[in-house]
Amino acid sequence: MGNGEETLGTIDRAATISEVAALAGVSPGTASKALNGRGALRPETRQRVQEAAEQLGFVANAAARSLQAGRTYTVGMITTDSIGRFSIPLLIGAEDALGAGQVSVFLCDARDDPIREQYYLRTLLGRQVDGIIVTGRRTQARHPIGPSLPVPVVYAFISSTDPADCSVVPDEADGARRAIDHLLAIGRRRIAHVTGPEHHHSATVRASATMQTLASAGLEPVAPILFGEWSEAWGRQAAGILLSTEAPVDAVFCGSDQIARGLAEALQEAGRRVPADIALIGFDNWDVMVDGCRPALTSIDMDLEGIGRTAAELLLAAINGEPAHGRHALPGRLVPRASTAVYPVL
Amino acid sequence: MGNGEETLGTIDRAATISEVAALAGVSPGTASKALNGRGALRPETRQRVQEAAEQLGFVANAAARSLQAGRTYTVGMITTDSIGRFSIPLLIGAEDALGAGQVSVFLCDARDDPIREQYYLRTLLGRQVDGIIVTGRRTQARHPIGPSLPVPVVYAFISSTDPADCSVVPDEADGARRAIDHLLAIGRRRIAHVTGPEHHHSATVRASATMQTLASAGLEPVAPILFGEWSEAWGRQAAGILLSTEAPVDAVFCGSDQIARGLAEALQEAGRRVPADIALIGFDNWDVMVDGCRPALTSIDMDLEGIGRTAAELLLAAINGEPAHGRHALPGRLVPRASTAVYPVL
DNA sequence: AAACGGAAGGAAAACGATTGCCTAGACGCT
DNA sequence: AGCGTCTAGGCAATCGTTTTCCTTCCGTTT
Numbered sequence: 001m002g003n004g005e006e007t008l009g010t011i012d013r014a015a016t017i018s019e020v021a022a023l024a025g026v027s028p029g030t031a032s033k034a035l036n037g038r039g040a041l042r043p044e045t046r047q048r049v050q051e052a053a054e055q056l057g058f059v060a061n062a063a064a065r066s067l068q069a070g071r072t073y074t075v076g077m078i079t080t081d082s083i084g085r086f087s088i089p090l091l092i093g094a095e096d097a098l099g100a101g102q103v104s105v106f107l108c109d110a111r112d113d114p115i116r117e118q119y120y121l122r123t124l125l126g127r128q129v130d131g132i133i134v135t136g137r138r139t140q141a142r143h144p145i146g147p148s149l150p151v152p153v154v155y156a157f158i159s160s161t162d163p164a165d166c167s168v169v170p171d172e173a174d175g176a177r178r179a180i181d182h183l184l185a186i187g188r189r190r191i192a193h194v195t196g197p198e199h200h201h202s203a204t205v206r207a208s209a210t211m212q213t214l215a216s217a218g219l220e221p222v223a224p225i226l227f228g229e230w231s232e233a234w235g236r237q238a239a240g241i242l243l244s245t246e247a248p249v250d251a252v253f254c255g256s257d258q259i260a261r262g263l264a265e266a267l268q269e270a271g272r273r274v275p276a277d278i279a280l281i282g283f284d285n286w287d288v289m290v291d292g293c294r295p296a297l298t299s300i301d302m303d304l305e306g307i308g309r310t311a312a313e314l315l316l317a318a319i320n321g322e323p324a325h326g327r328h329a330l331p332g333r334l335v336p337r338a339s340t341a342v343y344p345v346l
Numbered sequence: 347m348g349n350g351e352e353t354l355g356t357i358d359r360a361a362t363i364s365e366v367a368a369l370a371g372v373s374p375g376t377a378s379k380a381l382n383g384r385g386a387l388r389p390e391t392r393q394r395v396q397e398a399a400e401q402l403g404f405v406a407n408a409a410a411r412s413l414q415a416g417r418t419y420t421v422g423m424i425t426t427d428s429i430g431r432f433s434i435p436l437l438i439g440a441e442d443a444l445g446a447g448q449v450s451v452f453l454c455d456a457r458d459d460p461i462r463e464q465y466y467l468r469t470l471l472g473r474q475v476d477g478i479i480v481t482g483r484r485t486q487a488r489h490p491i492g493p494s495l496p497v498p499v500v501y502a503f504i505s506s507t508d509p510a511d512c513s514v515v516p517d518e519a520d521g522a523r524r525a526i527d528h529l530l531a532i533g534r535r536r537i538a539h540v541t542g543p544e545h546h547h548s549a550t551v552r553a554s555a556t557m558q559t560l561a562s563a564g565l566e567p568v569a570p571i572l573f574g575e576w577s578e579a580w581g582r583q584a585a586g587i588l589l590s591t592e593a594p595v596d597a598v599f600c601g602s603d604q605i606a607r608g609l610a611e612a613l614q615e616a617g618r619r620v621p622a623d624i625a626l627i628g629f630d631n632w633d634v635m636v637d638g639c640r641p642a643l644t645s646i647d648m649d650l651e652g653i654g655r656t657a658a659e660l661l662l663a664a665i666n667g668e669p670a671h672g673r674h675a676l677p678g679r680l681v682p683r684a685s686t687a688v689y690p691v692l
Numbered sequence: 693a694a695a696c697g698g699a700a701g702g703a704a705a706a707c708g709a710t711t712g713c714c715t716a717g718a719c720g721c722t
Numbered sequence: 723a724g725c726g727t728c729t730a731g732g733c734a735a736t737c738g739t740t741t742t743c744c745t746t747c748c749g750t751t752t
Contacts, residue, residue, distance in 0.1 A: 014471065014496050016738060027702050032740055039741090040699055059472035063418060064738035067409040067707045074473075077453075083434050092429055095455050104469060107453040109441050123450060125360065126405035127420075150360050232638045258634070288604070288634065292578045362708060373732050378710055385711085386730060410708035413737045 015056035024052040035060070066128065075315060076106045076124035078145070080117060080158070081137035083109050085286065086304060090135050090156050093308025101316055103130070121146055131315045134158065135308075139169055140201035152318035156311035157304070159327050166318065168311040168328045170302035172202055173209035175332035179253045179281045179300055180213040182334055186342050188251035188279055190222040194238040194263060195255025198227040203255055206283065210253060222247050230255070235262020243270055249278055251340075257282035257289035257299055264293050264339065280339040295338035302332045361402035370398040381406075412474065421661060422452045422470035424491070426463060426504070427483035429455050431632070432650060436481050436502050439654025447662055449476070467492055477661045480504065481654075485515055486547035498664035502657035503650070505673050512664065513673045514657040516648035518548055519555035521678035525599045525627045525646055526559040528680055532688050534597035534625055536568040540584040540609060541601025544573040549601055552629065556599060568593050576601070581608020589616055595624055597686075603628035603635035603645055610639050610685065626685040641684035648678045 021031035026049060033039030034049035035058075052058075066072040075098060079087045095105055106129060108120040124132060131151050136142065136158040144162045145153060152166075159167030183191055193210045196203040207225050214220055223245050228234035235258065242249050254260035260282035264274050272278050274295055282290065285301035307330055314324045367377035372395060379385030380395035381404075398404075412418040421444060425433045441451055452475065454466040470478060477497050482488065482504040490508045491499060498512075505513030529537055539556045542549040553571050560566055569591050574580035581604065588595050600606035606628035610620055618624050620641055628636065631647035653676055660670045 014474070017740095018738075028738085029703075029740075029742095030701050033701085036740080039701080042700065045700080059468055061413070061738050062473040063409045063413045064707090065740075067407070067413055067709095067738080068740050070707075072409060083438055088429055088434060091453070092455060095453065099454075102469075104452050104454075104473060106450050107437070107441065108445075108450075109438060122405055123448075127408040127450060128360070258638070261638070292604070292607070363710095364708080374709075375711075375733075376731050379731085382710080386728095388730065391730080407708050410737090411710075413708080413739095414710050416737075 014061070015053075015058045017058065017060065020049065020052045020056055020058045023056065024049040071130055072128045073103050074106060074127065074129050075103055075312075076108060076120070076127070076129040076132045077135060078108045078110055078117065078120055078124070078132065079135045079137075080110050080112060080142065082111050083107075084137055086137050086157060087135055089304035090308035090311075093305035093310075094133055094156065094312040095308075096305070097309045097312035098316070103316070117145065121149075125150065130319045133311055133315055134160075138201060139172060139205075141167075152315060152323055154311045154315040154318065154324075156307055163327070164325055166314055166324045166326065166328070168307050168314065168330065170304070170307060171329035171331050172205045172302070174329070175283065175300040175302060176206040176209035176253070177213045178332065178334045179283070180210055180217075182298070182336070182340060183251045183253065183279060183281065184217055186279060186340055189219060190248060190250040191219070192223045192226070192242055192249050192252045193221055193255070194226040194228070194235065194242075194252055194259055196228065196230040196259070200230075203227060206255055222249050228259075230258060232258045232262035232265075235259035235264075236266040237262075239263045239266030239270065243267070243272070251279040251281075253281045255283055257284045257286045257293070257297060260297055260299075260339070261289050261293040264295075264297070268294075275339050275341055282339075285333075285335050290335075290337060293339065295341075298337045298340040299335050300332045301335050303330060306330055360407070361399075361404045363404065363406065366395065366398045366402055366404050369402065370395040417476055418474045419449050420452060420473065420475050421449055421658075422454060422466070422473070422475040422478045423481060424454045424456055424463065424466055424470070424478065425481045425483075426456050426488065427458050429453075430483055432483050432503060433481050435650035436654035436657070439651035439656075440479055440502065440658040441654075442651070443655045443658035443662070449662070463491065467495075471496065476665045479657050479661055480506075484547060485518060485551075487513075498661060498669055500657045500661040500664065500670075502653055509673070510671055512660055512670045514653050514660065515673060515675055516650070516653060517675035517677050518551045518648070520675070521629065521646040521648060522552040522555035522599070523559045524678065524680045525629070526556055526563075528644070528682070528686060529597045529599065529625060529627065530563055532625060532686055535565060536594060536596040537565070538569045538572070538588055538595050538598045539567055539601070540572045540574070540581065540588075540598055540605055542574065542576040542605070546576075549573060552601055568595050574605075576604060578604050578608035578611075581605035581610075582612040583608075585609045585612030585616065589613070589618070597625040597627075599627045601629055603630045603632045603639070603643060606643055606645070606685075607635050607639040610641075610643070614640075621685050621687055628685075631681050636681075636683060639685065641687070644683045644686040645681050646678045647681050649676060652676055 017031050018028045021028045031049050034041055034046045035053060098105055110117040110120055132153045133156055134145050135156045141159045141161045144160045144165055155167040159169050193207060195207055223242060226238050252263060254263060260280050264280055267274055267278055274280055282297045282299040285299040290297040290299050363377050364374045367374045377395050380387055380392045381399060444451055456463040456466055475497060478499045479502055480491050481502045485503060487505045487507045490506045490511055501513040505515050539553060541553055569588060572584050598609060600609060606626050610626055613620055613624055620626055628643045628645040631645040636643040636645050
C-alpha cells in the first residue's frame with residue numbers, strides 16, 4: 001500500500017496522521033478526532049481509524065501537538081549539585097508523580113556551576129517546558145534560579161530565598177527531635193551529638209533542634225556538640241574525643257549515617273557495647289550504611305522520594321493555575337534498628 | 347510597547363520571533379536569518395534584531411523548530427532497572443557528551459517492568475527523540491527493546507542479545523585480570539576469589555577471568571570460588587569460611603567493594619593483618635566503600651562515566667548516519683590503595 | 693412536500709520557526 | 723542613459739496536529 005511500512009528492517013520514518021487518515025479513507029481532521037475521542041463520528045469510522053493507526057504504528061508527533069496546544073507536557077529538572085545520593089530519590093519521586101500524568105522529564109545536571117545552570121535554564125525555556133523543578137544536594141536556601149520566569153518553578157530539597165517561591169524541604173528539626181525523643185524513650189539521658197561542618201545548614205539546624213529537645217526534657221548535651229565533617233573517619237575520631245571526656249555517654253545522635261558508622265566501629269574497638277553501653281542513631285537512613293553497620297543502625301529517614309513526589313504534584317498544580325507558595329517542610333520518620341534496641345531484647 | 351513585557355511579575359508568555367521582528371522592524375523570516383547567521387543581511391540589521399531578541403528575552407520555540415527541521419535534538423534514556431548507583435555515572439557521562447552537543451535528555455525509569463518500558467518507548471518515539479540510550483543495573487545481555495525502531499538505539503552497561511545492536515559495556519574480564527595481575531605483582535600466590543551470586547552474569551565472568559589469569563601464571567585458586575551475594579554480610583561470612591580452610595590465604599580478590607569491606611572487617615577481627623597477612627582487592631571503586639574500609643581498599647574502576655559518554659557519542663554518530671554495531675567493551679582501571687600496599691611501605 | 697434539525701465528516705486556519713525563491717533597489721559598466 | 727548584476731530583505735510554503743467552522747446528507751415533522 002504505502003511505501004514499505006511492512007519492511008522488516010528499520011522503520012525509516014514515523015507515520016503521520018495524514019497517512020493514517022488516507023489508509024482509513026477519511027480526512028486528517030477526522031482521524032485526529034477519532035484518535036482523541038472528540039467530534040461526532042460513527043463508531044465504525046472511529047474504529048477504522050484506530051485500526052489504521054495501529055497498523056502503521058502511528059504515534060502523534062509531540063512537537064506538532066505542543067506547537068498547537070501551547071503546552072508540551074514536559075518539565076525540566078535541574079540539579080544544581082551533581083546528581084548524587086540525595087538527588088536520585090528526589091528524581092525517582094518526581095518522575096513517579098509526573099510519569100503518571102503523562103509528563104516527561106528533562107534532566108539537567110548543572111554541577112554547581114551558575115553558568116551551566118543559566119544555560120540549562122534557557123534551554124529548558126526554549127523547549128517550552130511547562131514547569132521546572134530545581135534540586136540540590138544541600139538543604140540550604142539558595143537564590144531563585146531566575147527573576148521572573150514564564151513557567152512555574154518548584155524547589156525540592158533545597159529552598160529558595162524568595163518566600164514567594166514554592167519549596168519542598170525535609171523538616172530536619174523534626175527529624176532531630178524524633179531522634180532525641182527516641183533516645184529519651186529508651187531511657188538514655190547522657191546524650192551527645194556528633195555532626196557535620198558548622199557552616200553546613202543541615203548541621204546547624206539539626207544541632208539546634210537537638211539542643212532544644214534536650215532542653216525541654218530538662219537536659220543538656222553531655223558534651224559540647226562536635227562539628228566535623230560528613231565522614232566515617234570523623235565518626236571514628238569523634239569516638240575518641242567522647243571516650244576521653246570525663247562524663248560517661250550513654251547515647252550519641254549522629255548527623256549522618258556515615259558518622260554513626262565510624263563511631264560504632266571505634267566505640268566497639270574501644271570495648272564499649274552498642275547499644276548496651278552506648279546507643280546510636282544516624283541520619284539519612286542510607287541503606288548501605290545502616291545495613292553495613294554493626295549493629296544495624298537506627299536512623300532518620302527524610303523521605304526524599306516523598307519530597308520529590310510532593311514537589312512534582314505542586315508543580316503540576318501550579319501548571320494548572322493553582323500555584324503554591326512558601327516553604328513546605330515534610331516530616332521525617334524514625335527507623336528503629338538494633339543500635340537503639342532496648343537491651344534485653346536479644 | 348507590546349503588552350507588558352516590562353512587568354516585573356511573572357512573564358506570562360514567551361516572545362515569538364514575529365514580535366522580535368516587529369520590534370526590529372523586519373519580517374519574521376529576516377529575523378530568523380539574523381539570529382541564525384544565515385542569509386545576506388546588513389550587519390546593522392543583524393544587530394538590531396539581536397538586540398530586539400535580547401530585549402524581549404526571546405528563545406526560539408523548540409517545538410516549532412523541530413517540527414520543521416524533522417529533528418528534535420533530544421534523546422531518551424531508559425534505565426531498565428531503577429535509577430541507581432550504576433545508572434547515575436552512566437547518566438552523567440551521557441549527559442556530558444550530549445549536553446555539549448546541545449542535546450537534551452529525557453530520563454525514563456522503567457523499574458524493570460516491561461510494561462513501563464514499552465510505555466516509555468512509545469512516549470519517546472512520540473516525542474520524536476533522535477535516539478535512545480538503554481541502561482540497566484546488570485551487565486547481562488537483554489532482549490532488544492524493540493524490533494525495528496525509527497531511531498538508533500545504543501545500549502550502555504547492559505548489552506543487547508542482538509549482535510547487530512550497538513552496546514557499550516565494561517570489560518569485566520579485563521578488570522578481573524588486572525586485579526589478579528596486581529596481586530601477583532605484589533608477590534601473592536595463595537589467592538582466593540569471593541563474589542556474588544552464581545547466576546549473576548558479572549560474577550561468572552569475573553570468576554572465570556580470575557581462573558584463567560591464575561592458570562596462565564601456573565596457579566589455581568587457593569580455595570574454590572565462593573559465590574554468595576553482593577553484601578558486606580556475605581563478605582564477613584566468607585572470611586570465616588576462608589579462615590577455616592586448611593590452606594593459608596595471602597590475598598583475596600572480591601567481586602565487589604561491599605564484599606571486600608565485610609571481609610576486611612572480619613579478617614581483622616580474627617587477628618589477620620590487611621594487607622600484611624592478606625591483601626584485598628574490591629570491584630567497582632565505590633567511593634564510600636573504598637574510603638570507609640580500613641585499610642582503604644584497592645579496587646577496579648569500570649569507568650562508568652566513560653561508558654555513558656562513549657554510548658552517547660556512538661548514538662550521536664548513529665544519528666548522523668554512521669551507526670556502529672556490536673559490543674564495545676571498555677577497559678577498566680586498577681586504583682591501588684592501602685589494602686594491597688607492599689608491606690614495608692608504611 | 694417543504695422545512696427543519698441533527699449527525700458525520702471535510703476544509704482550512706491556526707501554532708512558530710525556517711528556508712527557498714523572488715523582488716526591489718542600488719550600483720557599475722558600456 | 724540603459725542594461726546587467728549584486729545585495730538586502732520580504733513572501734509564502736512547509737512541518738504535523740488540532741480545532742473551528744462549514745457542508746452535506748438523511749430522517750422527521752407538520
